[in-house]
Amino acid sequence: MLEDAVRDELSSLAHANATTVAGHLVATGEYLDEDPGLALAHARAARASASRLACVREAVGVAAYHAGEYAEASRELRAYRRLSGRAEYLAVLADCERAAGRPDAALRLLADAAPSHPGHSEWVEQQIVEAGARRDLGEASGAILVLRDALTAIRKGAGVDADDLLRLRYAYADGLEAAGRDEEAVAEFTAIAESDDSEMTDAAQRAGPSRNKDKDGYDADPDVDVDVDGAGSLREDA
DSSP: OOOHHHHHHHTTSOHHHHHHHHHHHHHHHHHTTTOHHHHHHHHHHHHHHOTTOHHHHHHHHHHHHHTTOHHHHHHHHHHHHHHHOOOOOHHHHHHHHHHTTOHHHHHHHHHTOOOOOTTOHHHHHHHHHHHHHHHHTTOHHHHHHHHHHHHHHHHHSOOOOHHHHHHHHHHHHHHHHHTTOHHHHHHHHHHHHHHOTTOOSOHHHHTOGGGGBOTTSOBSOTTOOOOOOOOSSSSTTO
């Protein structure tokens, strides 16, 4: 289903064209997680018919980001911001700069961000990307400080989304590991795993063999492979 605001934008098109574009936008949303490449193909098809609609440029930008087409994502989301007048997706734009090997540019973008209440999803994403950019620059301690301060700010406030908090804690644990503070990282990953009932993260695996011990100290699952791929980004491949 399309949001009312999107339907309002589509109403400016001829009926047949609006129906076609709407179909592509719906398909973009449906395939975004399952098949980002196909989602992007649908979004591009919508753009071919309605490139002046902000909602279409947004769809292309989001789909391109999910598909790993970061240069296109940056162009389209900038176009969306220009057409809509909305200051959204700053964290994604900054992460696209990171993907292009420009962490300094990412930090400059984030430095220009309008003040946001700690705990809002966009704010959380900005903290994660800033930490990742600092790691790109070799500033491991600075990255940890960004995330630790973010967690402190959230704990003093209220209303943070549980998934956002989990992602922030995971990025902090990952930063500790990247800085060689393994014992602290394991403790953080263990704490995250205990609260990650939906297994949104791989914290249980990254906590290490201690998570697979039963109460008598025996290995409960000796064949589990531990995935220690890096994080610190909104992108899965960072």
